[in-house]
Amino acid sequence: MATGILNIKGRIWWIVALVVLCLVPFVLPRFYVYLLSIILLFGLFAMSNNFPLGFGGIYQLHHAVFYGVGAYGTALVITKSGLSPWIAFIVGPLIAAFLGLVMGIICIRLSKLYFGMLQISLGSLVWAVVYRWYSFTGGDDGIHGISVPDIISSYKGAYYFTLIVTGISLYVLYRLLKSPYGSVLQGIRDNPVRSSMIGVNVKKHQLLALVIAGFFAGVAGTLFVVVDNTVFPDMMFWTLSLEAVIMCLLGGWLTFLGPMLGAALIVIIRTFVSTYTLYWALVLGIIFTLVIFFLPNGVLGWIEDAVKRKPNLAEAKE
Amino acid sequence: MLQVKSLTKSFDGFKAVNNANLDVQNGEIVAVIGPNGAGKTTLFNLISGILKPDSGQVLFKGDDITGLPPYEICRKRISRSFQVVNVFNRLSIFENTQISILSRQKKTWNLFTPSSSLAVNETNELLKNVGLYEKRDHISGALSHGDRKVLEIAMALGGNPEFLILDEPTAGMSPEETTRCIDLIKGLREKYGLTILFCEHDMEIVFGIASRIMVMVRGGTIVQGTCEEVRCNEAVQDAYLGGSDVCLM
Amino acid sequence: MDVTGVLNQVFVGLSRTVILFIVSSGLSLILGVLRIPNVAHGSLYMIGAFMAFTLSKLFGGGDMGFWMALIGAPLAVALISLVAERGIFQYLYEREHLMLILLTFAFSLVFGDLVKIVWGGEYKSVPVPYMFQGFIPLIGGLPFPLYNLFLLVCGPIIAILLWLLVNKTKIGKIARAAAVDMEMVGAVGINVSWVFASVFVIGCLLAGLGGVLVAPTVSVTLGMDHTLIIEAFLIVIMGGLGNIWGALLGALIFGLSQSLGILIWPQFGIIFPYLAVVIVLIFRPTGLLKATW
Numbered sequence: 010m011a012t013g014i015l016n017i018k019g020r021i022w023w024i025v026a027l028v029v030l031c032l033v034p035f036v037l038p039r040f041y042v043y044l045l046s047i048i049l050l051f052g053l054f055a056m057s058n059n060f061p062l063g064f065g066g067i068y069q070l071h072h073a074v075f076y077g078v079g080a081y082g083t084a085l086v087i088t089k090s091g092l093s094p095w096i097a098f099i100v101g102p103l104i105a106a107f108l109g110l111v112m113g114i115i116c117i118r119l120s121k122l123y124f125g126m127l128q129i130s131l132g133s134l135v136w137a138v139v140y141r142w143y144s145f146t147g148g149d150d151g152i153h154g155i156s157v158p159d160i161i162s163s164y165k166g167a168y169y170f171t172l173i174v175t176g177i178s179l180y181v182l183y184r185l186l187k188s189p190y191g192s193v194l195q196g197i198r199d200n201p202v203r204s205s206m207i208g209v210n211v212k213k214h215q216l217l218a219l220v221i222a223g224f225f226a227g228v229a230g231t232l233f234v235v236v237d238n239t240v241f242p243d244m245m246f247w248t249l250s251l252e253a254v255i256m257c258l259l260g261g262w263l264t265f266l267g268p269m270l271g272a273a274l275i276v277i278i279r280t281f282v283s284t285y286t287l288y289w290a291l292v293l294g295i296i297f298t299l300v301i302f303f304l305p306n307g308v309l310g311w312i313e314d315a316v317k318r319k320p321n322l323a324e325a326k327e
Numbered sequence: 328m329l330q331v332k333s334l335t336k337s338f339d340g341f342k343a344v345n346n347a348n349l350d351v352q353n354g355e356i357v358a359v360i361g362p363n364g365a366g367k368t369t370l371f372n373l374i375s376g377i378l379k380p381d382s383g384q385v386l387f388k389g390d391d392i393t394g395l396p397p398y399e400i401c402r403k404r405i406s407r408s409f410q411v412v413n414v415f416n417r418l419s420i421f422e423n424t425q426i427s428i429l430s431r432q433k434k435t436w437n438l439f440t441p442s443s444s445l446a447v448n449e450t451n452e453l454l455k456n457v458g459l460y461e462k463r464d465h466i467s468g469a470l471s472h473g474d475r476k477v478l479e480i481a482m483a484l485g486g487n488p489e490f491l492i493l494d495e496p497t498a499g500m501s502p503e504e505t506t507r508c509i510d511l512i513k514g515l516r517e518k519y520g521l522t523i524l525f526c527e528h529d530m531e532i533v534f535g536i537a538s539r540i541m542v543m544v545r546g547g548t549i550v551q552g553t554c555e556e557v558r559c560n561e562a563v564q565d566a567y568l569g570g571s572d573v574c575l576m
Numbered sequence: 577m578d579v580t581g582v583l584n585q586v587f588v589g590l591s592r593t594v595i596l597f598i599v600s601s602g603l604s605l606i607l608g609v610l611r612i613p614n615v616a617h618g619s620l621y622m623i624g625a626f627m628a629f630t631l632s633k634l635f636g637g638g639d640m641g642f643w644m645a646l647i648g649a650p651l652a653v654a655l656i657s658l659v660a661e662r663g664i665f666q667y668l669y670e671r672e673h674l675m676l677i678l679l680t681f682a683f684s685l686v687f688g689d690l691v692k693i694v695w696g697g698e699y700k701s702v703p704v705p706y707m708f709q710g711f712i713p714l715i716g717g718l719p720f721p722l723y724n725l726f727l728l729v730c731g732p733i734i735a736i737l738l739w740l741l742v743n744k745t746k747i748g749k750i751a752r753a754a755a756v757d758m759e760m761v762g763a764v765g766i767n768v769s770w771v772f773a774s775v776f777v778i779g780c781l782l783a784g785l786g787g788v789l790v791a792p793t794v795s796v797t798l799g800m801d802h803t804l805i806i807e808a809f810l811i812v813i814m815g816g817l818g819n820i821w822g823a824l825l826g827a828l829i830f831g832l833s834q835s836l837g838i839l840i841w842p843q844f845g846i847i848f849p850y851l852a853v854v855i856v857l858i859f860r861p862t863g864l865l866k867a868t869w
Contacts, residue, residue: 068674115854119861122613122673126813127857133806134850141843184439189426192418192442193435196426199415206375206413207427207486208401209435247806251615251681258678263417291689297682298664301675 030172034165042164043236046171048276050232052269053175055256056182057225061218062254063262064186066198069219070125071132072226072253074112077245079105079227081139084152084240089145094158101234102227108135109223113216120201129247140242151241155234167236174232178225183265185221194218259300261307270309328353328522329374329405329490334383336373343369345546347383351490351524356516358533359526361543367526368410370543371494374524375407376400387490401430406488408479410495416468420459420478423467425450427485450485456518457481457511473504477511484515493525497532505529509536534558580718582839587714589835590828591724594731595790597827600808601738601820602782608818608868609755609775612665613673615680618805619687620657620780624649624787625796626691629700632791642705646788653784654777661776666769684805688798697798702791723792730789734782738820741778751775755818755868810853818868825864829856 034042058072083101087094116127139146146152156162161170185191193214197204201211234240243249252275253268260271275293282289304311331349335342344366351357359367372378374385376397385393392400415423428446429435437445454460457477462470467478476496483491496512497505509532516523527533533540540557542550550560557563603617627649632641660683668676704723711719742748750771754761762768794800811830815822830849837848856864 070677115858119857123813123857123861125677126809127854129806130810130813130850130853130857133810134847134854137847137850138844141846143843184441187441187443188439189429189434189437189442189445192422192426193430195418196415196423199417200413202377202397203409203413203415203482204426205397206377206401206407206409207482208398208430210396210398214435246802248802251678254674255678255681258675288689288693290685294682294685294689298679298686301679301682305675 027176034168039164042168044276044280046168046236048273049171049175050229050236051256051276052272053178053232054226054229055253055268055272056179057222057229058253059257059262059268060182060222060225061215063257064191064198065194065215065218067215067218068121068125069128069222070254071128071247071250072222073247073249074132074135074245075105075109075223075226076230077139078108078135078230080230080234080240080244081146082227083231083234084155087155088152098231101231102224105227105230106220106224109220110216113219117212117216132245132247136242136245139245149242151239153239155238155240157235157238161235170235171232174228178228182225186265190214255297258307259297261310261313263306264309264313267307267309271307274308328388329524330386331374332384332386334370334373334385335381336369336378337381342546344373347543347546347548349541349548349551351522354522355538356523356536358537358540359524359543360533360540365543366546367543368494371407371492371526375405375492401486404487404489405492406483406486407492408483408494408496410498412472412475412479414467414475414478414482418467419464420454420467421450421463423478424453424481424485427482428453431486453481453484456515473500473508476500477508484519489522491521491523493523495527496525497527497529505532512536583714584718585835585839586832587720587724589832591727592834593827593831594727595786596807596811596831597731597824598734598789599783599786599804600811600827601823602779603808604812604815604818604820604823606776606779607812609751610669610772613677613680615677615805616683616687617780617783617808618801619684620653620783621787621804622691622801623656623687624653624784625791625800626695626700627652627784628788628791629702629796632702637703639705639707649788650781650784654781657780658773658777661773665776666773669772684801688801692798700796702796704792727789735824742820747771747774807849814853814856814863816863816865816867819865822863822865
């Protein structure tokens with residue numbers, strides 16, 4: 010049954026998308042390939058944020074910390090130790106996952122807004138340390154010129170590496186969501202009291218979601234190191250976290266691929282609007298306001314509703 | 328089977344449940360009645376672990392379960408439904424029920440087997456038993472109130488309980504739905520051999536299916552006994568039923 | 577580490593506390609009554625500071641300029657917030673917190689760019705008014721800026737005014753009642769919508785006021801909203817949502833741990849306030865004082 014998780018039609022679409030994505034570097038110039046890499050890794054970042062947020066109902070408001078810590082973890086292992094970069098690529102996400110566990114244990118007793126605020130507070134703590142620890146993290150300058158293995162150091166190599174890792178991560182996340190654990194997590198999102206009353210230890214299940222989210226945010230951070238060869242403290246500033254949440258909502262936070270779409274939209278808006286005007290944030294702010302008013306389920310959510318004519322989930326009362 | 332001994336719970340000085348005592352024997356259907364605000368729902372929340380009592384004890388089959396978290400209590404095969412519908416609104420009827428069964432089978436930590444291949448037969452059978460099988464793919468947030476109440480019961484049954492707590496199972500239902508729901512509860516009790524504790528405002532239902540009745544007033548239990556005893560008890564009439572006409576019926 | 581050094585940092589921290597208190601009390605008011613976690617609150621603070629620059633310049637930059645800015649800039653911010661409330665926020669009171677956080681974040685993006693359009697990206701400085709230039713000697717002979725002393729006077733005055741507003745005026749009483757039970761207040765024939773609008777505007781006015789008061793002590797620049805809004809949120813959460821005195825207490829802890837932290841460990845001084853918040857929330861998950869919800 011393991012492969013029966015996607016129906017035939019669904020699988021064909023996935024394969025088509027994958028083939029197109031594989032051919033991109035042969036068709037598009039360097040800048041666009043770089044941009045696509047950024048979209049993929051931001052998409053993974055947003056989707057990992059959406060795992061606890063959209064599917065677990067947890068106010069994961071400072072997800073950038075895990076992204077940044079994953080990136081810094083990888084960068085520091087590469088630059089400060091003699092270990093192979095390939096090991097760094099695993100260590101970075103593991104550090105992020107561990108941070109997810111530690112912060113999760115501290116925050117999980119609180120719910121909703123209080124959870125988010127405590128997470129922001131702890132995250133700001135981590136940010137402040139990284140920002141000031143010049144001798145170790147490079148302080149506000151960050152670390153530049155991080156060397157990665159030759160095979161993925163070219164822009165094409167970095168792109169394919171990003172594509173493969175993102176693809177695997179997405180598959181794992183998808184399997185997780187379709188597993189009993191994923192069902193239970195969504196149950197907790199909809200109704201924690203009911204979940205505990207059918208025998209689910211709510212906090213423990215939420216904690217695992219936070220660890221998983223931390224890990225994949227760390228993977229995204231590591232991919233950024235591969236693509237851009239730098240890390241800097243703004244990667245874990247709270248504004249990036251809210252941007253990630255915006256990606257989730259813009260694309261559709263109750264859909265699997267919504268955050269990826271949201272990430273693509275935001276990266277594209279930022280890149281192309283900023284070539285016309287300095288004021289891309291203004292455009293983004295207005296677009297986002299309109300989306301909240303008119304498409305509360307996000308773009309992909311709206312498309313799904315329109316296609317399937319499903320009852321509007323946003324109107325289903327809590 | 329279940330014994331509640333001098334249970335007390337107060338909120339900001341207000342004693343919502345005050346020295347409540349209750350005894351439910353195996354196989355019984357016990358009704359808790361009392362005016363609004365008498366503390367019935369609070370009592371159920373205390374028994375099912377959603378609230379922790381200030382003092383007193385809850386014993387289930389001789390084990391002390393006082394103050395255990397809800398998920399532990401559920402594993403002791405006590406399930407409940409809620410007065411205000413409490414289901415997973417964004418998930419389908421099938422998924423709602425399946426999650427409950429998966430939880431009982433301790434499969435919630437299974438990370439990679441697709442849910443769609445697990446507990447399918449059990450879920451379908453349970454849905455057939457409660458009459459929701461035809462609507463199994465409907466999103467539960469969009470269901471009618473009556474269906475959602477029945478889904479509540481299905482989810483409670485998913486835990487394979489011996490002891491079932493129903494908090495106003497027919498509240499807000501139309502008369503036809505109520506009749507159907509009561510028949511359903513009776514049928515399920517036969518089928519699964521359940522012991523049931525429930526509260527209800529509709530006296531007809533209470534006297535119709537309860538084997539014994541407990542009366543709560545202002546947080547405390549004033550009488551516990553058979554329907555006849557309760558009907559004709561003066562304290563109950565004063566406090567709750569409010570007149571002799573009920574006794575006469 | 578000598579006593580006068582510590583004392584000096586205490587006074588620096590207290591001056592910072594005043595700014596933090598003014599801004600976060602406004603945020604707390606809005607959160608407590610309207611339930612809006614207004615991320616754009618920081619932008620209004622920034623706009624207040626930029627307005628102060630413009631008004632101060634318009635009136636010659638001296639004492640007159642400062643006083644006009646002190647009155648005019650908060651009013652201008654209040655006007656902006658009134659438009660935003662009537663135009664958009666009043667339709668969103670029932671939305672989920674998460675949506676409101678993101679919506680107000682979108683607003684802060686818009687406000688940030690509007691500031692960039694109006695004032696440009698350069699640093700601006702607002703002169704300290706003549707009458708507050710110079711220093712007074714503190715105990716131990718340490719010179720303390722007069723302007724900071726002025727701030728220390730402002731803080732308690734605003735706290736008392738706010739307390740009077742919330743507890744002694746009609747609108748304050750209605751707002752407190754509405755925070756507990758909105759429908760009930762509506763049912764007795766009070767126009768809740770306008771009460772909410774007034775509370776929102778007053779809260780935003782406080783953000784603007786904080787911006788004006790901080791302007792002479794810092795360089796006014798884009799991005800000054802980003803650090804402040806997080807600090808304000810943490811203060812509100814730490815003190816107890818919607819509780820004015822909680823905001824004062826939170827601001828005090830935040831301001832002092834910031835200034836004394838630098839003394840203890842110069843390099844990592846900035847982590848101490850966050851550490852304080854974490855410790856408070858671990859032991860008092862819903863804040864130090866009673867939250868209104």
